[in-house]
Amino acid sequence: MTLKNGPIIQFVDFSYAYSGTSSSALKSVDLLVEKGTFVGFTGPTGAGKTTLIKAINGIIPHFEGGKLTGRILVRGKDTLTMTTGQIARIIGTVFDDPEAQIVCLDVEQELAFGLENFGIPPEEMEERITSALAMVGISHLRRRSTQSLSGGQKQRLAIAAAIALLPEVLVLDEPTSELDPLGSEEVFKVLKQLNNDHGITVLIAEQKTELLARYCDNLVVLNQGIIAVQGHPKDVFMNKDIIKMGVGLPQITELALRLEDRARELPLTLEEGIIYCQDYLSRHRR
Numbered sequence: 001m002t003l004k005n006g007p008i009i010q011f012v013d014f015s016y017a018y019s020g021t022s023s024s025a026l027k028s029v030d031l032l033v034e035k036g037t038f039v040g041f042t043g044p045t046g047a048g049k050t051t052l053i054k055a056i057n058g059i060i061p062h063f064e065g066g067k068l069t070g071r072i073l074v075r076g077k078d079t080l081t082m083t084t085g086q087i088a089r090i091i092g093t094v095f096d097d098p099e100a101q102i103v104c105l106d107v108e109q110e111l112a113f114g115l116e117n118f119g120i121p122p123e124e125m126e127e128r129i130t131s132a133l134a135m136v137g138i139s140h141l142r143r144r145s146t147q148s149l150s151g152g153q154k155q156r157l158a159i160a161a162a163i164a165l166l167p168e169v170l171v172l173d174e175p176t177s178e179l180d181p182l183g184s185e186e187v188f189k190v191l192k193q194l195n196n197d198h199g200i201t202v203l204i205a206e207q208k209t210e211l212l213a214r215y216c217d218n219l220v221v222l223n224q225g226i227i228a229v230q231g232h233p234k235d236v237f238m239n240k241d242i243i244k245m246g247v248g249l250p251q252i253t254e255l256a257l258r259l260e261d262r263a264r265e266l267p268l269t270l271e272e273g274i275i276y277c278q279d280y281l282s283r284h285r286r
Helices: 049-056 084-088 107-117 122-135 151-163 181-198 209-215 233-238 251-259 270-285
Strands: 007-017 026-034 038-042 067-074 091-094 169-173 201-205 218-223 226-231
Touching: 007 049, 007 201, 026 049, 026 201, 026 226, 038 049, 038 181, 038 209, 049 067, 049 169, 049 201, 084 091, 091 151, 107 122, 107 151, 122 151, 122 181, 151 169, 151 181, 169 181, 181 201, 181 209, 209 233, 209 251, 218 233, 226 233, 251 270
Parallel strands: 038 201, 038 218, 091 169, 169 201
Antiparallel strands: 007 026, 007 067, 218 226
């Protein structure tokens, strides 16, 4: 991975096994996440993506038992020596089901709930709520009931509640799993804007490879608890071993590989796919 602003999260030979299991969910993971990057995690079911997210935000080992070896460093500090409160001030978390995170009846109170728990003064709370809602594009929903929101709006609300706490890192565990393609695209656009405009490091576990290819700086493929492949999305998707692992390619990339086994420059996005197809048709008309 290209160094950007220095490491903010580091896994050092980290392994973890849940209580009552004989096999490790993560095995000898070495991973460096640079501050300000947008990193995607993907892999087949059971590859260890959710376990990795739980290890980053401190759920492992502080709330879930099990056996671990190695270290996870957040801003240079071992998570074993940090409280969950200390970790939460650096790392915000959004899960796959926003319904499980939303606890209040209206949008404004949902953001205020976390800020109150952090002891934020009322005048600063107002400023943070206003800013967080604007950052994810739902200022107009401030007075709405949370039950009246669509799935995509609820996921934006969950993101807003997390960033109101001013985290340096936002980790998300398959946040688009319940969303349609339009809602999924909207969530990724919000995350990329937070990453670009506010320098928030974004770490996202996701199965929708088209979105990972479009938005991520780096992509990590997990398989059976190990990091199988990592790098720029274009380099990762050039590695045909990931297909054997059960990782789906972006549809436009798969089309290019079907058209010619040794495509010179694999397209990852729709825009690249249009250019690729135009070039392909031009070459084969001759």
